[in-house]
Amino acid sequence: MSVVRLGIIGLGNMGKGHIGYIKRGEVNGVKLTAVSDSAPSGLEWAKEHAGEDVALFSDPYELMDSGLVDGVLIATPHYSHPELAIACFERNLHVLCEKPAGVYTKQVREMNDAAARTDAVFSMMYNQRTNPLYQKLKDLVDSGELGEIRRTNWIITNWYRSQSYYDSGTWRATWAGEGGGVLLNQDPHQLDLWQWTINMMPKRVRAFCYFGKHRNIEVEDDVTAFVEYENGATGVFVTTTGEAPGTNRLEISGDRGKVVIEDNKLTFWRLRVSEPEFNATYKGGFGQPECWKCEIPIQGVNPDHKGITQNWVNAILHGEQLIAPGEEGIKGLMLSNAMLLSTWTDNWVELPIDEELYYEHLQERIKQSTYRKEQ
The missing domain is CATH 3.30.360.10 (Dihydrodipicolinate Reductase; domain 2)
Structure with missing residues (x-):
């Protein structure tokens, strides 16, 4: 793999922000290939700002099953973080998850267990x-x-x-x-x-x-x-x-x-x-x-969000050590x-x-x- 094909789930403020620096070429080795949002307004925004070559999905699981992505950045409401991450791990997709890891540690522990059963690279967006x-x-x-x-x-x-x-x-x-x-x-x-x-x-x-x-x-x-x-x-x-x-x-x-x-x-x-x-x-x-x-x-x-994204991409492509390993989100x-x-x-x-x-x-x-x- 020379380039990580990236899907972003969730097009609120954070999802849009991530799309911005990726489309500006501020992270090397990654290409935005798909986005998903349950709100029609989010997909309308993506049509204008994400690029014509980016696939749009209203269902995040269709994005995961599309064959268009190697890794997924999750930027949805808190409760859904573990559920979506687990679904990605079941498909052996790499995961970068926005904070917090979840709402309660019971669900996050299940997410960590799912990650441990795969070779996927799992990171938290702890940009600080x-x-x-x-x-x-x-x-x-x-x-x-x-x-x-x-x-x-x-x-x-x-x-x-x-x-x-x-x-x-x-x-x-x-x-x-x-x-x-x-x-x-x-x-x-x-x-x-x-x-x-x-x-x-x-x-x-x-x-x-x-x-x-x-x-x-x-x-x-x-x-x-x-x-x-x-x-x-x-x-x-x-x-x-x-x-x-x-x-x-x-x-x-x-x-x-x-x-x-x-x-x-x-x-x-x-x-x-x-x-x-x-x-x-x-x-x-x-x-x-x-x-x-x-x-x-x-x-x-401080390279901030794009610094964590670059580190995650480098970990996938080159085995670089993660700054914010996903399993530490539970702490x-x-x-x-x-x-x-x-x-x-x-x-x-x-x-x-x-x-x-x-x-x-x-x-x-x-x-x-x-x-x-x-x-």
């Missing part, structure tokens, strides 16, 4: 993993510069959304239509990066989610979560869509210093000696380790599911979560969803 800021943070952690992780804090409250945004579609911010709120729609990238940069998932979570706190919606729009890690480290994750002006600040503390990412800058407060070493040898009463404030230079630009979703389940049960939640219990709670909310009542 290509951001040099977070790659440098991961490098500092992986290299031991930060030492052992002790605390993580992420305040991500600059996801402001007005009531008119939620009113723009009856499926938005509903349990039946979208499957969740800020944790599932806005935060998948941060939840992924939170665990990816430090190579650790929490062992348990205690969260407080507020539903329709700032807007007339049925899902969570304000969340504060506390987590504990196996090594004794702790973490806090704070997010909302109803705060202005918002903040995006990630702070990771280790026993050799701390890193802060804010305003597209990475600052490293580096200890000359580790805190445990200083504590074991210092006899002066009040005092603390010598600390250097280092503004870490960030090299390169960030596990965190959001745990936060919701902790709130619903008013208790700590151990990871991995009780997937059946989460599914039962979700189904109760789907039955009461305003979106379902309108169908």
Whole structure:
């Protein structure tokens, strides 16, 4: 294979965006050959913008069976991601899936199992993993510069959304239509990066989610979560869509210093000696380790979505290592599911979560969803 023949399923904002950079030739080794959308308006758009040589399908399974594609980019509503991915794997088609991996980990685990039974290349569209800021943070952690992780804090409250945004579609911010709120729609990238940069998932979570706190919606729009890690480290994750002006600040503390990412800058407060070493040898009463404030230079630009797409294509054609392996999509979703389940049960939640219990709670909310009542 010299070129990956690509099909795109879902022609909403993200699907159209992917078509844009592919048609502009910004990804090498790929050719758009087919698209699918259940809405006639989406296919009409594709007739004008995708090109005359691109086949149009209203049924995604017909696209998969057409023989026109080697790989599929899934950019549909959240609930359908695992179902469509599994169907692709059954046909030995490569898959690039938009975030989130799904709505609940039970369905995503089934997707991962299906992927493992094939030789298909499976990647998630975690385009923030290509951001040099977070790659440098991961490098500092992986290299031991930060030492052992002790605390993580992420305040991500600059996801402001007005009531008119939620009113723009009856499926938005509903349990039946979208499957969740800020944790599932806005935060998948941060939840992924939170665990990816430090190579650790929490062992348990205690969260407080507020539903329709700032807007007339049925899902969570304000969340504060506390987590504990196996090594004794702790973490806090704070997010909302109803705060202005918002903040995006990630702070990771280790026993050799701390890193802060804010305003597209990475600052490293580096200890000359580790805190445990200083504590074991210092006899002066009040005092603390010598600390250097280092503004870490960030090299390169963020190739964003097209960077992940190029990596996926290269993995198919040349065996390149994936930046965002598809099976890792379950990790960030596990965190959001745990936060919701902790709130619903008013208790700590151990990871991995009780997937059946989460599914039962979700189904109760789907039955009461305003979106379902309108169908």
